[in-house]
Amino acid sequence: MIRLALVGKGGSGKSVIAGTVARLLARDRQRVLALDIDTLPGLAFSIGLGRIPDAGMPEELGQRREGQGWVLREDISAEALVDRYALDGPDGIRFLQLGKLPGHVRPGSTVAFRHVVDSFHAPGWSIVGDLAAGTRQGFAGWAGFASLVAIVAEPTEAAFLSMRRLAGLAETMPAIRIGIVLNKIRGEVGIRTKLADLGIPVWAEIPYDESVAVAEREGVAPIDVAPECQAMALIAGLTTRLCGLAREEVVV
Amino acid sequence: MKIGVVGKGGAGKTTVAGILARSLAESGHRVIALDCDTNPNLGIALGLGLEETARLIGIRQALDEGSEEHAPTVPELLERFGAQAPGGIRLAVVTKIEKPNSGCG
Numbered sequence: 620m621i622r623l624a625l626v627g628k629g630g631s632g633k634s635v636i637a638g639t640v641a642r643l644l645a646r647d648r649q650r651v652l653a654l655d656i657d658t659l660p661g662l663a664f665s666i667g668l669g670r671i672p673d674a675g676m677p678e679e680l681g682q683r684r685e686g687q688g689w690v691l692r693e694d695i696s697a698e699a700l701v702d703r704y705a706l707d708g709p710d711g712i713r714f715l716q717l718g719k720l721p722g723h724v725r726p727g728s729t730v731a732f733r734h735v736v737d738s739f740h741a742p743g744w745s746i747v748g749d750l751a752a753g754t755r756q757g758f759a760g761w762a763g764f765a766s767l768v769a770i771v772a773e774p775t776e777a778a779f780l781s782m783r784r785l786a787g788l789a790e791t792m793p794a795i796r797i798g799i800v801l802n803k804i805r806g807e808v809g810i811r812t813k814l815a816d817l818g819i820p821v822w823a824e825i826p827y828d829e830s831v832a833v834a835e836r837e838g839v840a841p842i843d844v845a846p847e848c849q850a851m852a853l854i855a856g857l858t859t860r861l862c863g864l865a866r867e868e869v870v871v
Numbered sequence: 872m873k874i875g876v877v878g879k880g881g882a883g884k885t886t887v888a889g890i891l892a893r894s895l896a897e898s899g900h901r902v903i904a905l906d907c908d909t910n911p912n913l914g915i916a917l918g919l920g921l922e923e924t925a926r927l928i929g930i931r932q933a934l935d936e937g938s939e940e941h942a943p944t945v946p947e948l949l950e951r952f953g954a955q956a957p958g959g960i961r962l963a964v965v966t967k968i969e970k971p972n973s974g975c976g
Contacts, residue, residue, distance in 0.1 A: 628910065630881010659879055752880030753910035754968045776921050777885070777912040783925070784910065784969040791971035 620649060621865040622746045624765035626788070628781040629752035631771040632802040635831055635841060637749035638665025639854045640861065642842045644745050645710035652701060653708065654736060654748040656761050658718040658729075662749045667709040667840030675720040676704045681731025689731040697739040709840070718751060736764040754784050762788065762795075766868055767861055769822060771800045774808045786819055796864055798822035800857060823857040825850050889916025896958035903949060903961050909968040918957040927954055929967030 623640065625633040634657075641653040655662035655674075663671045680700070681689050691697075705713035717732045736748060746764060750756045762768055770785050772778040782799060789797055799814060801824045814821060830845035837844070842851055876888040885908070892904045906913035906927075914924030930952045953963035 628881075628912075629879070630883075661879075753908065755909045758968050758971045777915045780912050780915065780921055780925055781910055787969060787971065 620743060620745050621767060621861050622765045623767045623769060623861060624748045624750060624757075624762035625769050625771055626750045626754075626757045626762060626785055627752070627769075627771035628773075628778050631752075631773050631778060632825075632831075633752075633771045634662045634665045634749050635835065635850075636769070636771055636800060636802065636825075636854060636857070637747050638662055638667070638840055639842050639851065640858050641666060641708075641712055641745075641747040642710055642840065643855055643858045644747070644862075645708075645712045650741075650744045651710075651712045652705065652739065652744055652746045653712050653714045654746065655714070655716045656718045656736075656748050656756060657751040658756075659751070660716050660719050663706075663708075663714065663716075664835070664838045665840055666712060666714060667843050668706065668714060669838060671706065671716075674706060674714075674716040676700060676715075676717075676732060676735075678720050678722075678724045678728050678731075681728050683728075689728050691731050691734045691738075697735045697737075698741050700735055701739060701741075709843070718756075730759075733761055733763070736761075739764070754781070757785060757788055758791075760791075763792065765792075766795055767864060768792070768795050768797045769800050769861075770797065770819070771802050773803045774801055774810050776810070779810050779813055782814075782819070783817060786817060796868075798864075801825065803827040822860055823853055825853045825857075885913050885916045889913060889918075892917060892956075892960050893958050896960050902958070903953075903963070904956065906962065906964045907966070909966055911964045911967055913964075914954065914956065914962055917960060917962060919954060919962065923954060927962070927964045927967070928952060929964045931966040 625637045627633050641651050645651045653666055680692055682692050684690050705715040708714045720729055750761055770782050772782050797819050799819050799821045805827045828848050828850035830848035831841045831850050834841040834844050876884045878884050892902050896902045930948055949961050949963050953961045956962040
């Protein structure tokens with residue numbers, strides 16, 4: 620059972636990794652809640668749900684309270700919301716879109732739904748949350764549900780700058796473990812030494828894989844159309860590693 | 872002219888914006904490059920280098936924190952908070968989030 624948030628620069632491949640990890644956990648007979656926290660949602664494609672209609676929860680479930688900002692209405696539990704609003708995905712995954720609400724909404728109201736993930740503690744569930752690109756959501760607390768945070772990054776200079784900023788998440792979340800997933804690697808990884816200086820472990824190194832690119836072009840889950848490709852095997856290895864890290868937490 | 876570059880993460884907005892800015896500058900335009908991403912890295916695409924890009928502060932943060940007095944004009948803001956990028960481009964970061972809880976959600 621893991622509680623994993625994926626952060627990183629735009630285009631680094633967070634959704635593909637999130638979707639694939641979620642599917643692999645589900646195939647391992649875990650109950651999985653996959654969260655698309657991105658304000659421009661796309662996780663449904665990588666999970667294998669394809670194009671879905673507006674899947675977010677209605678804004679009316681949140682309310683603005685003096686001194687607290689946007690919160691969930693008191694009469695609603697996170698578990699009930701997941702039960703009612705999550706979509707059924709492949710392999711028994713439950714999928715919930717949080718970053719974008721259906722229709723036009725008032726500014727900031729999505730924050731109410733941050734409380735869904737924070738207070739969802741149904742026993743035995745794994746949670747995989749795919750955050751929006753960049754630093755804003757992570758630093759505003761959207762990764763607060765997680766005990767593991769994966770920074771997904773291509774091995775580029777700009778991505779390194781993003782990683783260095785995101786490493787600051789450890790300040791607010793001392794209990795989390797942060798790791799880097801290098802993705803879409805082609806050729807040399809020139810930033811390896813710099814990464815070592817950053818002091819964050821590299822959890823996986825995944826090469827650029829044309830099969831994944833084709834799946835993304837078609838809007839389908841790579842695990843459905845290219846289960847044997849190299850990237851899928853390495854994401855499976857990552858999943859095993861994440862489960863191992865989560866088990867260590869329990870022991871400690 | 873004023874050009875905004877928008878799109879989904881990873882589409883290549885920053886690269887396109889950087890090349891547009893450099894091309895316009897090379898053909899004789901005076902260019903202001905505004906990085907409106909809260910995780911700004913346009914400086915890298917413009918050729919400013921990683922550390923110079925990392926050093927840039929967000930105009931909004933500087934004003935919010937009260938560490939700077941409000942400059943009365945846009946040129947003054949650019950002068951005070953911007954950086955000189957290759958090609959004579961003036962680069963400024965509008966808002967930057969690299970600290971916990973500095974955003975609005």
